[in-house]
Amino acid sequence: MSKVYCPLNYTMNLIGTKWKPLVLFHLLDGPIRSGVLQKRVPDISNKMFTQTVRELEKDHLISRKVYPVVPPKVEYELTEKGKSLESILRSLDRWGKDMSSF
Template identity: 80%
Template sequence: MIQNNNCPLHYTMNLIGTKWKPLILFHLLKGPLRSGLLQQEIEGISNKMFTQTVRELEKDGLISRAVFPVVPPKVEYALTQRGQSLESILKSLDQWGMDDNHTIKQGRFCCYL
């Protein structure tokens, strides 16, 4: 998944720059979540895309997957230490979105309406 490139931003965007990865990582900042609950937090994600995305995040060492031997099966995802290191970036993106959305709602940028 990760390509060899000397540009740090290119490396980072290859790692977390899809539509769903930052959302999954952001929701895991609250702590470990069961698979079903995590998927419910991500509005609009299909089962297939959820599975593909969490597998990529796990492969890249950003999240961990724990399977509990119970019936029905319980799967829980959590941020790894590497994933937790993205906290300030994810929170900054969230804050920027809140601020920009507020600006748009006030009509400061009519071209976005």
């Protein structure tokens, strides 16, 4: 018996954790330095931040650029694949704003 492909399952595997949508959302407006990005995601630990950005990079949703300077400078930005999630992320943000008044 062959496995049935489920597009929603694929999407949820890519972005369905607690932190991934938040990291992706904060990258919608362009590249951000690592430290600034981590501060924009409330309550994320160093370990979870590192794990999350590594998974997003592995899945080609974000890219990481390291600048050869001291102290080290690292920036993250959305790839084209990551940018394709913009409407979904903005819709989730809008929904949260609308529902917060209930």
